[in-house]
Amino acid sequence: MKNKKTKKLLLAVSLILFLVALLSGGIDAAPKEKKAAPKAKAADVKAWDCAGCHKDKKVLPDSHVPIKEMPYEGCLVCHIPGEKNAGTLRTKIPGSHLHALKGVKCAQCHGKVKKPAPVEMSKCVACHGETAKLAEKTAKVKPQNPHESPHYGTSADCNLCHHQHAKSENLCAQCHKFDYIVP
Amino acid sequence: MKKDDQSEKTLSRRNFLKTTGGVAATAAAMVGGLNLLPAKAEAACDALPKKWDDTYDVVVIGSGFAGLAAAIEAKNAGANVLVIDKMVLHGGNSIINGGDFCAPGTKLQQENGVQDSAELMLKDMLRVGAYLNHPDLAKMVAFNAKGALEWTESYIGAKYTKLNFHGGHSVKRAHGTINSSGSELVNKELAKAKEIGVKIQLRTKLVKFLSNKDGRIVGVEVRKDYKFPDDNSGKAAFIKAKRAVVLSSGGFSRDTRLRQVHDPRLTDRFESTNQPGATGEALLAACMAGAMDVQMDWIQLGPWTSPDEKGFGYVPLFCERLVGYAPMINPKTGKRFFKETGNRKERADAIILIGDPVIIMGDSYAVNKQIFPMALQKGMEAGAIKKFDTLEALAKEYNIPVDVFLKEIERWNSYVEKKKDDDFDCMIFKDAQPTVAGPFYAARLWPKVHHTMGGLNINTDAQVIGFDFKPVKGLYAAGEVTGGVHGAVRLGGVAMADCIVFGRVAGTNAAKEKPWG
Incomplete structure (x- = not known):
């Protein structure tokens, strides 16, 4: 009897371990967001100072011109759309970097806090204007106005697509074949 | 060896099945995100959190038609109400739904000269549902649909402008938004x-229902700031539901694993019309808390979807407005193959039997008269609808043998002239005209998984019924997460009616529950 019980217990334990292994396997497979530099420090780093956050990691191509002390206008000399140009920066680097290059400080969106929290959409429209106006500007984008849909009107949160600290995403593509490039 | 098997059986019986019923075994194996270890599953009565992160009278899971109807009614009955949704956007499938609300005997029907009654709608639901519908639930929907529609107009402010037809109904009774x-x-x-003050909290995923020692649902464990579909995102929180929880989390059409448990044919060869969050973990969590599931293997395929566009797309709006006005053709033979106005199941099965996509087509008279211009334009831009x-x-x-095809169109036109189809008994509408006027429009059709008729067993008070045939105390459910209303086939446009009728009932009754603490 006792022996049988022990066997059962052993089996139970091994099954649990197996399940845990199975589950944690799934956990490890999940994509992880890149770790950014410590926030307090990042806030003080100049926009042109890649190494200030990225340390030794190479983030610019070898052929890139030096960018020390370069203002955003400097970027725009090469980074304009069209053949033989370097292409717009708007999809090349995260939105937060563009904001930084244009002189927007972390605290202007996040407030002066120790632990920055996700930014409400009201902050976006305070500078960028109401989404209804934006939708008018993009009315002719094909195959569909990205800022106005039959589902959400013009009320969808900017942050759903235009991430600032991660790669932006095309939320419409969950269900539609709309191949937008999302800045 | 044998002994081992036995031991394992005992183990899984004891720890998985005893308290939770058959579905839970599948659920435990499948829902990795629940982290459901055997030790945990054993407790039908849960270790309740020392401190609740939030407290509400009524907690509603899901922000579609049913959930929001429940939330509104519960709030208006005096409860304070929280609605959670795991997705970043509200509305689930409801917000991508085609906007057709079936109700009998309405003003819009009268204006269109349509004779209808609740009895006739019920008859249609039961006939098409192969009489597998739980008759009292189907009756609730048919007899309260008109009131529900009027509530959405007068109180919610929704506008319906067209009366549409859906295959399987005997009259036009779908009120189009x-x-x-x-x-x-x-x-x-x-x-x-x-x-009116209902709190809405998105990106909050239900993990587990919590019950006390009497088996009463007392709250839920959730993950806040959840990012679909990463089960490890967000952080755990406990929400106390003083009166009740309403589960209105929708169906599981996008849950390939779960749907294959019940219908092994539905592999990833079949796309779905649903939003990506239409998965079954909340339904399974209810089963683990003691809820009984019914008719889970009746999974509906939409026969009007196109393989040439993603998701629901525009072709369904093209196809469903054309049936009864224009023919469907099997390109291999050049002939019609089925009753165009037949119900979803019959038509989907007929197409699957052919094995390759078929064609729905219409001439400029039918298309201009019937198709919402935006749907036509977008469908054409997407390349799913073509013009000839x-x-x-x-x-x-479409590589159709042309001689046979032209003869078949002539044959169809002769049926349209006399308003009677001798081949398949397709319903031909009074204002239909022969398919002769160019340009012609066509789209390919291949079914996609659309609706899960099965789900939680409820009674007419929207109480969830447990494996002891008694209501699971403190748990209500409404909408696609429930089963039994539609039987084998859900008729087009009846989902909206189902959601609003039972959503309101669930909300009203949830607010009436006596607080447990």
Whole structure:
């Protein structure tokens, strides 16, 4: 009897371990967001100072011109759309970097806090204007106005697509074949 | 060896099955995100959190038609109400739904000269549902649909402008929203819910129902700031539901694993019309808390979807407005193959039997008269709907044997003239005209998984019934997460009616529950 019980217990334990292994396997497979530099420090780093956050990691191509002390206008000399140009920066680097290059400080969106929290959409429209106006500007984008849909009107949160600290995403593509490039 | 098997059986019996019923075994194996270890599953009575992160009278899971209707009614009955949704956006499938609300004996029907009654709608639901519907639930929907529709008009402010037909109904009774989308209703429900003080919290995923020692549902474990579909995102929180929880989390059409448990044919060869969050973990969590599931293997395929576009797309709006006005053709034979106005199941099965996509087509008279211009334009831009100057050009595009095809169109036209189809008994509408006027429009059809008729067993008070045939105390459910209303086949346009009727019942009754603590 006792022996049988022990066997059962052993089996139970091994099954649990197996399940845990199975589950944690799934956990490890999940994509992880890149770790950014410590926030307090990042806030003080100049926009042109890649190494200030990225340390030794190479983030610019070898052929890139030096960018020390370069203002955003400097970027725009090469980074304009069209053949033989370097292409717009708007999809090349995260939105937060563009904001930084244009002189927007972390605290202007996040407030002066120790632990920055996700930014409400009201902050976006305070500078960028109401989404209804934006939708008018993009009315002719094909195959569909990205800022106005039959589902959400013009009320969808900017942050759903235009991430600032991660790669932006095309939320419409969950269900539609709309191949937008999302800045 | 044998002994081992036995031991394992005992183990899984004891720890998985004893308290939770058959479905839970599948659930435990499948829902990795629940982290359901055997030790945990054993407790039908849960270790309740020392401190609840939030407390509400009524907690609603899901922000579609049913959930928001429940939230509004619960709030208006005096409860303080929280609605959670795991997705970043509200509205679930309701916001991408085609916006057709079936109700009998309405003003719009009268204006269109349509004779209808609740009895006739019930008869249609039961006939098409192969009489597998739980008759009392089907009756609730048929007899309260008109009241529910009027509530969405007068109280919620939704506008319906067209009377549409769906295959399987005996009359036109689908009230089409002004923008041909369920968003018209669900967005106005959301606005109303917010206006009266319902709290809405997105990116909050239900993990587990919590019950006390009497088996009463007392709250839920959730993950806040959850990012679909990463089960490890967000952080755990406990929400106390003083009166009740309403589960209105929708169906599981996008849950390939779960749907294959019940219908092994539905592999990833079949796409779905649903939003990506239409998965079954909340339904399974209810089963683990003691809820009984019914008719899970009746999973509906939409016969009107196109393989040439993603998701629901525009072709369904094209196809469903054309049936009864224009023919469907099997390109291999050049002939019609089925009753165009047949129900979803019959038609989907007929197409699957052919094994390759078929064609729905219409001439410029039928298309201009019937198709919402935006749907036509977008469908054409997407390349899913095509335009042809002649029938010959259409035949060439889809490799249809042209001589047989032209004869078949003539044959169809003769049926349209006499308003009677001798071949398949397709319903031909009074204002239908022969398919002769170019340009012609066509789209390919291949079924996609659309609706899960099965789900939680409820009674007419929207109480969830447990494996002891008694209501699971403190748990209500409404909408696609429930089963039994539609039987084998859900008729087009009856989902909206189902959601609003039972959503309201669930909300009203949830608010009436005596607080447990």
